[in-house]
Amino acid sequence: MPGPYKETDLTERVEAFLSDLKRGGTGAGPLRGSAETARETTALLRKITAQARWGSAGDLMEIIRKEGRRMTAAQPSETTVGNMIRRVLKIIREEYARSRGSSEEADQESLHKLLTSGGLSEENFRQPFALLRTNVIEAINELLTELEGTTDNIAMQALEHIHSNEVIMTIGRSRTVEAFLKDAARKRKFHVIVAECAPFCQGHEMATNLSKAGIETTVITDAAIFAVMSRVNKVIIGTQTVLANGGLRAINGTHTLALAAKHHSTPLIVCAPMFKLSPQFPNEEDTFHKFVSPHEVLPFTEGEILSKVNVHCPVFDYVPPELITLFISNIGGHAPSYIYRLMSELYHPEDHEL
Amino acid sequence: MADSGVIDGPGRKDEIERAKSEGKDLTKEEKQRLRKEKKQQKKNKEKKDDKASQENEKEKKLVTSAAPASQPPTQPTVQKAPSAVPATAPVSVPALEASAPADKPAKTKAELKAERRARQEAERASKQSKKGETGQQAATSKPKAPPSDLQPVVKRLPEHIQVDNPDVLKKLAKKLERQQIPLRSDYGYKVSLFSHLHQYSRKAPLTQQLSIPSTVIHPAIVRLGLQYSHGIVAGSNARSVALLHAFKQVIRDYTTPQNEELSRDLVNKLKPYISFLNQCRPLSASMGNAIKYIKKEISNIPSNSKEEDAKSKLLNGIESYINEKIILAGVAIAKCAIEKQKISDGDVILVYGCSSLVNHILCEAFEKSRKFRVIVVDSRPRLEGKEALRRLVQKGISCTYVLISAVSYILPEVSKVFLGAHALLANGYVMSRVGTSQIALVAKAFNVPVLVCCETYKFCDRVQTDSFVSNELDDPDDLIVTRKGTTPLEGWQNQSSLGLLNLVYDVTPPDFVDLVITELGMIPCTSVPVVLRVKNVDQ
Numbered sequence: 048m049p050g051p052y053k054e055t056d057l058t059e060r061v062e063a064f065l066s067d068l069k070r071g072g073t074g075a076g077p078l079r080g081s082a083e084t085a086r087e088t089t090a091l092l093r094k095i096t097a098q099a100r101w102g103s104a105g106d107l108m109e110i111i112r113k114e115g116r117r118m119t120a121a122q123p124s125e126t127t128v129g130n131m132i133r134r135v136l137k138i139i140r141e142e143y144a145r146s147r148g149s150s151e152e153a154d155q156e157s158l159h160k161l162l163t164s165g166g167l168s169e170e171n172f173r174q175p176f177a178l179l180r181t182n183v184i185e186a187i188n189e190l191l192t193e194l195e196g197t198t199d200n201i202a203m204q205a206l207e208h209i210h211s212n213e214v215i216m217t218i219g220r221s222r223t224v225e226a227f228l229k230d231a232a233r234k235r236k237f238h239v240i241v242a243e244c245a246p247f248c249q250g251h252e253m254a255t256n257l258s259k260a261g262i263e264t265t266v267i268t269d270a271a272i273f274a275v276m277s278r279v280n281k282v283i284i285g286t287q288t289v290l291a292n293g294g295l296r297a298i299n300g301t302h303t304l305a306l307a308a309k310h311h312s313t314p315l316i317v318c319a320p321m322f323k324l325s326p327q328f329p330n331e332e333d334t335f336h337k338f339v340s341p342h343e344v345l346p347f348t349e350g351e352i353l354s355k356v357n358v359h360c361p362v363f364d365y366v367p368p369e370l371i372t373l374f375i376s377n378i379g380g381h382a383p384s385y386i387y388r389l390m391s392e393l394y395h396p397e398d399h400e401l
Numbered sequence: 402m403a404d405s406g407v408i409d410g411p412g413r414k415d416e417i418e419r420a421k422s423e424g425k426d427l428t429k430e431e432k433q434r435l436r437k438e439k440k441q442q443k444k445n446k447e448k449k450d451d452k453a454s455q456e457n458e459k460e461k462k463l464v465t466s467a468a469p470a471s472q473p474p475t476q477p478t479v480q481k482a483p484s485a486v487p488a489t490a491p492v493s494v495p496a497l498e499a500s501a502p503a504d505k506p507a508k509t510k511a512e513l514k515a516e517r518r519a520r521q522e523a524e525r526a527s528k529q530s531k532k533g534e535t536g537q538q539a540a541t542s543k544p545k546a547p548p549s550d551l552q553p554v555v556k557r558l559p560e561h562i563q564v565d566n567p568d569v570l571k572k573l574a575k576k577l578e579r580q581q582i583p584l585r586s587d588y589g590y591k592v593s594l595f596s597h598l599h600q601y602s603r604k605a606p607l608t609q610q611l612s613i614p615s616t617v618i619h620p621a622i623v624r625l626g627l628q629y630s631h632g633i634v635a636g637s638n639a640r641s642v643a644l645l646h647a648f649k650q651v652i653r654d655y656t657t658p659q660n661e662e663l664s665r666d667l668v669n670k671l672k673p674y675i676s677f678l679n680q681c682r683p684l685s686a687s688m689g690n691a692i693k694y695i696k697k698e699i700s701n702i703p704s705n706s707k708e709e710d711a712k713s714k715l716l717n718g719i720e721s722y723i724n725e726k727i728i729l730a731g732v733a734i735a736k737c738a739i740e741k742q743k744i745s746d747g748d749v750i751l752v753y754g755c756s757s758l759v760n761h762i763l764c765e766a767f768e769k770s771r772k773f774r775v776i777v778v779d780s781r782p783r784l785e786g787k788e789a790l791r792r793l794v795q796k797g798i799s800c801t802y803v804l805i806s807a808v809s810y811i812l813p814e815v816s817k818v819f820l821g822a823h824a825l826l827a828n829g830y831v832m833s834r835v836g837t838s839q840i841a842l843v844a845k846a847f848n849v850p851v852l853v854c855c856e857t858y859k860f861c862d863r864v865q866t867d868s869f870v871s872n873e874l875d876d877p878d879d880l881i882v883t884r885k886g887t888t889p890l891e892g893w894q895n896q897s898s899l900g901l902l903n904l905v906y907d908v909t910p911p912d913f914v915d916l917v918i919t920e921l922g923m924i925p926c927t928s929v930p931v932v933l934r935v936k937n938v939d940q
Contacts, residue, residue, distance in 0.1 A: 238593075245781045245804050248882050251889040258899035265592050265900045266880060266890065269806045270780035270836030274868040274907035278594060300806030303839055306846050336810070344804055349787070352794045357801040361810045 057098045061114060064091055068122040080222050081127045081287065085322045086194050088118070088131040093187045096135075096180065104143040104179060105172035108136055115401050124337040124363070126288045126296075126325040129401065133326070133394045138186040140395055146176040193377070197320035198226050200377035205231035208316065208375070213237040213280045216272075216308075219298045220249035221285025223318045227375075228283070229260045238263045240279065242272050244300050246343040246360065269300050276307040283316045286366075289324045291390055293368030293383030296335065299361050305370035314372040321376050326390055326399040329365050337362045436526065439519030443527065446520075561683045562871050565597045577680070580673035581617045583610035585680045589877050592900045599683070600874040606630050607681050621650040622674045626681035635785070637823045637859060638727055638757045641687045644678070645719050648695060652715050656708070663711050664702045671696070683873055686824035686832070686861040694722055726858040731758055733920040734854055735765040741923065743852060748773040749816045751844075753805075754834050755785040756821020758854045763819075764796050774798070776815060780805040780836045782879040782903065805836050808843050818844045820914075822855040827933060828864040829911035829926040831855075835868070835904045841913035850915045853926070857919050860933055868907040877901035 064087065092111060101107040115132035122128070201223055209215065209231040217224055217239065228239060239262050243250035250266060258264045267275060282304060286297040295301065295317060308315045329335055341358035368383035381389065563569040564587070577584050588602035608627050611618070625647045628634040634643045648671070655670065657663045675692060678684065684692075698718045702711045738744060744766040750773055752759050763775060775798055779786025786802065793800050803811050818840060824832045831837070831853055841851050865871055880901045881890045893899050911926035921932065 243781070243880065245806055248884060248889075251880075251882070254899060255889050255893075255896065258896045261898060263898045263900075265902050267902045267904070268781050268835070268880065269804070270834075270839060271902065271904045271907070273839040273842055274835055274904055275594075275902075277867050278869070299810065302809035303806065303843055306809075306842055307839065310842060345787075345802055352791060355794050355800075356790060357799075359801065359803050359807060359811065361807050364806075364809055 057094060060091060060094060061117075064088075065118060065121045068118065068125060068128065071122070071125075081125075081323060082194065082198065082222070082320070084125060085127045085131050086191065088128050089135070089187060089191050089194060092131065092135045093184060093191070096183050096187065103173050103175045104139055107179075107183070108139055108172060111135060111139075112401055119401060124287075126327065127322055130322055130325050130394075132401065133398045134190060134322075135187060136398045137393065137395050138190065139183055140172075142179060142182045142186060143172055143174075143176070146179055146182070147174065194320075194322060197322065197377040198223055201318050201320060201375055202226040202230035204375055204380070206234060208283075209235055209237060209281070211235045211237060214240065214278055216240045216242065216276070216279040216282045216304070216313075217253070217284055218242040218250065218272075218300055218304050219244035219247075219285075220253040221318070223320065224283055224285045225253060225256055227318050228257060228262060232260055232262045236263075238265070240265045240267055240275060242267055242269055242300065242304065244298055245269055247298075249298075269303075272300075272304055273307045273310075276311050276313065279308075279311070279313055281314055281316060282308045283318060286317055286319050286323065287363060288327075289317070289319050289374070289386060291326050291328050291387060293371065293374075293386040294329055295366040295371065296329070296363050297366055299364045302364040302366050302370075305366045309370050315370060316373045316375060317371055318375045321378060321389070321393065324376075324386065324390060324393060326394055335363070335365065435519060436522065439516075439521075439523035440527065442516055443520050443523040559871075561599055561679070562597055564599050577676060580676055582673055582677045582680060583607060589894065590900050591874070592902050594869060595872070595874055595902070597870075598872060598874050600877065601630070602878065603631060603876045604878075607677070617673055618677050619647075619651045619654065619674065621647045622677060626678050629678065629682040632783075636755065636757055637685055637687045637821075638731075638856075640685055641691050641858075642723055642727060644688050645691055645695075645723055649716055649719050652712055652719075655712070662704050663708060664700050664704065667699050668696055671699075686863070687859045690858050690861065691722070695719065726856060730856040730858070730920040731761050734758065734856065734918050735762045737920075737923065738762050738852075738854070738918050739766050739769055739771070743817070743918070744771050744773060746772040747816075749776065749814050750774070751776045751778060751812070751815045751818045751840070751849075752789065753778045753786070753818075753820055753837055753840050754780070754783075755789040756854070758856070759819045759821045760789055760792050762854060763793060763798065767796055767798050774800065776801045776803065776811055778803055778805055778808055778811075778836075778840060781882075783834075785834070805839065808840060809847075812843055812847045812849060815844070815847075815849050818849055818851045820851060820853050820909075822853050822859060823906060824863075825853075825855050825860045825917065825926075825929045826865055826908070827860075827862045827930045828866070829929055830865060831909040831911070831914055831917075831926065832865070832906055833909065835907045838868075838907045838909040838913065841909050845913050851913060852916045852918060853914050854918045857921060857932055857936065860929055860936075862930070862933055865908055868904065872907075873905040875903040875905050877903050879903050 068084075092114075095110060095114060096107065099107075099110050101110060111132060115129065118132070119125075119129045205227045209228075213235075215228070215237060217228075218241070231237070239254075239257055241250045241254040241257070241264060243254075243266055245268070254264045254266045284297065284301060284304070286295045286301075288296040290296060305315055307313075339360050339362055341360050344360045345353060345356070345358045347353065368386075371383045374381045374383060374386065560569055560573050574584050585599075585601055585607050586605075587600050588605065589600060591598075591600050606627060607630065608623060611623065625634070625643055628643065629640065634640055651671070651674070652667070655667060657666060671692075675684075678688075695715075698715055702714065706714075739762070744750065744762075748771075750763070752763070752775060766773070775793055777786045777790045777793070777800055779790075779802065781804070790800055790802055801811070820831075820833060820837055820840065822831050822833045826832055833853075844851050863871075877893075878901075880903055881888060881893070890899075890901070893901060914926045917924050917926055917929075919932070924932070
C-alpha cells in the first residue's frame, strides 16, 4: 500500500514537472521536444496510477483530471500534456468497461445509440475492480512504447513521398522532419531549402544537421520564401499542434509558407505524430497565441524608441486546413478532413474539457 | 555635279584602300569618313524598295553632296558619340543613295570587300546607337520605316547575369584590364540555382586592389563605390542621387585635353567609372536610366561651345533631373496619395522595409493631420525597417514593429499596405526588396489593398517573370547569427553540402498589386509599357 513517504515523493515529482513546464516554454522554443514532454507526462501519469490512493476508476479519473488541470495551466501552449492526459483517461474508461464486461467502443459509431443511450456518462465509475490498477498500468506501458516508436514510424514512410532530384522546402526545426528527410536521404538524392524562421533562427541548426547527413541544404531568409517557392516541388513541415478541424498551430511564418505553396500549387505535407492531435478548436483568441519577449525582435540596444513603439513577437501561427495537402503520422497518411475521425478514436468526448 | 559625286566616292575609297594596304593607320578624318560611308551603305540597303524617295533624294544630293565632304569636323564629332548618329542619317542618306547606284558599275572586288567590312562596322555602330536612341530615330527619320519601337532591338545581355559563361567572364576581364579597374572575385559556395550571378563578400571591397591614389578613377567615384559595396548608401533613390552628385563633381573637375571634343571625351572618361561602380555593386534600374540621361546630355553639347558653358549646362541639366524626377515627383506622389484619400483617418497602414518615398508620403500625411497608425514590417538580415521606424517615430507617428514571419498574425488589423519599388518592369511586375512579394501575397489572402508608390524614372523596359534570372546575391555571411552563445552556421564554409542564400530583390506579379501611384497619376500595374512608350516619344 502506498505510504505517506511515497505520496510526498509523488507530489515532489509532480511539482518538479510543473516547474519544468513553466520554465521550458519561454521564447527559445521548447527546451525539450514534444515527444519528450509526452513521454514524461505519460510516465508521470503511470506513477500517479501506481502510487496514489484510489478506490475506483472514478477516483482515479478525478485525481488525474485535477493534476491535468494544474499541468495545462502551467503551460497552456504545451498541448501534448493535455493530449496525453486525455489519452490516459480514455484508457481508464476502456479498461473499466472491459472489466465490467461491456464493450462500448462500438456505441460511438451508431447515431441511434448516441441518441438513446447516454453512453457511459450515466456511469459514475464507482465500481471497484481489483485488477484495474494493473490493467491500466499495462495499457499505459503500451502507450509509452507507441510514443517511443513514433518518429521511426513516420520516418519509415519517407521513401513513399520523396523521389530523386526533388527540391523540398521546410521551415524552422522539427525533429520529426529531420528524421524523415535523413531516412529518405539514405536511398535518394534531393535538395532541401530551409527557411531560417526569425527571430529564433532554429532553421540554422536544422540545416547544419541535414548537411552533416550529406543532404544538399540551402538556408534562406524568411523574406525569400515566396521568391524561391516557384522552384520547390514539395513543402514538408512539422507542427506544434494539430487542431481538431485539421488546422495547425505551427511556428510563425508557416502560414506565409502555406499561402505561397498554395499559390504555386505545391503540396504541403505535415509530419505530425498522433500525440500532437488536440481536441481544441482555433477559436480561443487568448489561449491560441503565445507571445515572448519583444527583445528578440527589437533588442534593448535600440534605445529610446523602444518606449514609443509596440513590438510583437508571436510564437505560433494558425494554418487553416484548406492549405494542407497531407498529414503523415505514425499510423499512416491522412487528409485534413479525416482528422476529426482520428480524434474520436483517441479521446472521449467527455474529456475534451478537462 | 552628279559627276563630282561619282568621282568623289570611288576616289576617296581608293585612298582608304591604299592606306589600308600600306598598313598605315588611317587618319581620324579618314576613319570618320569610312564609318560614315558604311553607315550610309547600310541604310541604303534598307531603302532599296523605296524608289520614289530615291528620285527625290537624288536631287537633294546635288545640294548636299558637298556637305559630307566639307563638314568633316562636325559630322565625325557627332558621329563618334553613338547617340547622335541618327542626326546625320537624313543628311547623309541622300548622298549615299545617289552615289550608290552610280558606284555600282565601277565596283571592284576590293571595293566590295571594303563595303562588306564597312557594313559590318556600321551595323555594330548602329546597334549601339539603337540601344540608346530608339526614340530619337523614330522622331527624326520620318521617311524611314515605322518607328523603331517595333523594330527588333538587338539587346546585349548584361554581363552580371552570365557569370556561368566563361567567355563572358574573359571578355569582362579584358575590358576591365584595359580600363585599369581590378576584377572583383566571387566568394563562397553559390547555390546551384544562382550559379549565373555574382556573389561578393563585403569584407573584400574592390578598393583593396586599387592603388591609392588611383589615377584612372576620380576619388569621388572611389568613395561612392565603397559606399555602395558596404551598404552605406542603399535604396534606389539614394543611390541614384549619390551617383548624380558624384558625376557633377567629376564634371566640375574635368578639363578637356588638347585636340579632343568635350562631348566625346567626357563620355569615354565616364565609361571606366561606370564599370568600377558596376563591380562594386551591380547598377540599379534607376541608376541605368540616370546614366543614359547624362550620356545623352553630354553628347548633345554642340562642339563649338566653350568648356565653361558646356560644363555649367551639364551641371544644370543634372540638377534639374534630380529635381524633376526625384524630388518633385516625390512631392507630387505624396500630394496625389493624400488628396485622393488613399490615407484616411483611422487607417492602419503596413509598410515594409525602408522606402524613402513611402516614408515621405506618411510624414506628409501626418503633417496634414490625418490620424493613422503604422505597422513596420522588417526582415533579416538587412533590418532596414528599423531605420524607417526611427524616422516615423521621430515625427510622432504611432508605430508597431514586427518581423516578416509575424505578418499573418498582424494582417487582420491592417487596412492598407504601402510598398516601395526598386523598378517597375515592362510586363507589369514590380521589382523590389526581397519579401515584398510575400507581403503582397498574404495581403491578397486577407483582402487588404496593396498600393505601390514609384516615380516614373524607375520604369524600365526589361521583362522578368521570376526572381531567379536576374537578381543580386548579397554577402552570404550576413545570415550568420549568434543566439544564446551558439552560432550554428559558424563553419558553413567547411560543410560541403551547406549553402547560404542572401537574395536582394524579388518580383511581385501584377495581380497582387491593386494600384501604382506615380507622379503621372494612379495607374494599374499593367500600364507601365504605355508610360514608357509615351516617355520615349517625348524624348
